[in-house]
Amino acid sequence: MQFSLFETPENNSSSHQLPLSEGDVTYFPQAIPKNDADTFFEQLQSELPWRQDTIKLFGKPVKIPRLQSWHGDPECTYTYSNLTMSPNPWTESLASIKARCEQICEQSCSSQYEARFNSVLANWYRDGQDSMSFHSDDEPELGINPVIASVTLGEARPFVFKHKETKEKHIQVLEHGSVLIMAGTTQTHYVHGIAKTAKPIGGRINLTFRHLIQKAR
Ligand SMILES: O=C(O)CCC(=O)C(=O)O
Numbered sequence: 528m529q530f531s532l533f534e535t536p537e538n539n540s541s542s543h544q545l546p547l548s549e550g551d552v553t554y555f556p557q558a559i560p561k562n563d564a565d566t567f568f569e570q571l572q573s574e575l576p577w578r579q580d581t582i583k584l585f586g587k588p589v590k591i592p593r594l595q596s597w598h599g600d601p602e603c604t605y606t607y608s609n610l611t612m613s614p615n616p617w618t619e620s621l622a623s624i625k626a627r628c629e630q631i632c633e634q635s636c637s638s639q640y641e642a643r644f645n646s647v648l649a650n651w652y653r654d655g656q657d658s659m660s661f662h663s664d665d666e667p668e669l670g671i672n673p674v675i676a677s678v679t680l681g682e683a684r685p686f687v688f689k690h691k692e693t694k695e696k697h698i699q700v701l702e703h704g705s706v707l708i709m710a711g712t713t714q715t716h717y718v719h720g721i722a723k724t725a726k727p728i729g730g731r732i733n734l735t736f737r738h739l740i741q742k743a744r
Pocket of ligand 1: 648650659664677686701719720721733735
C-alpha cells in the first residue's frame with residue numbers, strides 16, 4: 528500500500544516546545560495525516576508480533592502492563608530492566624513512519640542532533656489499565672543526550688514528565704498522529720511515564736524510535 532505521508536503539505540504550524548527548564552522536547556500534533564495514522568494503527572495492531580514480557584521488580588517476576596514489540600537493524604539488540612530483546616525486522620509501516628520522524632527531525636531539530644534511527648520500541652496499550660511507569664531512556668547504548676521520536680496512534684493519553692530533583696511535573700496529551708521529539712538533556716533531568724486511568728478508553732500504539740550505538744568489537 529502507498530501512503531500519502533510525503534505528498535501532504537507540512538502542517539507543523541501548531542508544533543510547540545514544552546516548557547521544561549532543563550529539557551528539550553517538541554510536540555508535533557499533526558505529524559502524520561489522519562487517514563495515514565488510522566491505517567497505520569490498524570496495520571501495526573495486526574502485523575506486529577506483540578508479546579507481554581516479564582521483568583524482575585524487587586527480585587520478583589512481574590508482567591509488564593502492556594504489550595510490546597522491538598524492531599530494528601539486525602545488530603540492534605536492546606536491554607532494559609534486565610530484559611534483552613533481539614530485533615524483529617522493519618515492516619513497511621514502521622519504515623514509513625521512521626522516515627517521517629527523520630524528516631521532522633531534519634526540518635525542525637537543531638543540527639547538532641542525530642536524526643537517524645536504527646530501532647523502535649512499539650508499545651500497545653490495550654486499554655486504560657495498561658501503563659508505563661516513570662523512567663528515563665538513559666541506557667548506555669543510547670549514548671549521551673539521545674534523540675528519541677515518540678509517535679502516538681489511537682487513543683490520546685497524557686504523557687507526564689517529572690523533574691528528577693525538583694519533582695516539577697509537566698503533562699502533554701499525546702494525540703493520534705502526533706510525534707514528540709525528546710532531545711538534549713531531557714533524559715538526564717526528567718523521568719516520563721503514562722499513568723493508568725479508570726476511564727473506559729480505547730487502545731493506543733506508541734512507537735519510540737531510537738538510535739542505538741554499536742559497541743566496538
Ligand atoms: O507510550 C509512551 O508514550 C511512552 C513510551 C516510553 O516512554 C518508552 O517507550 O520508553
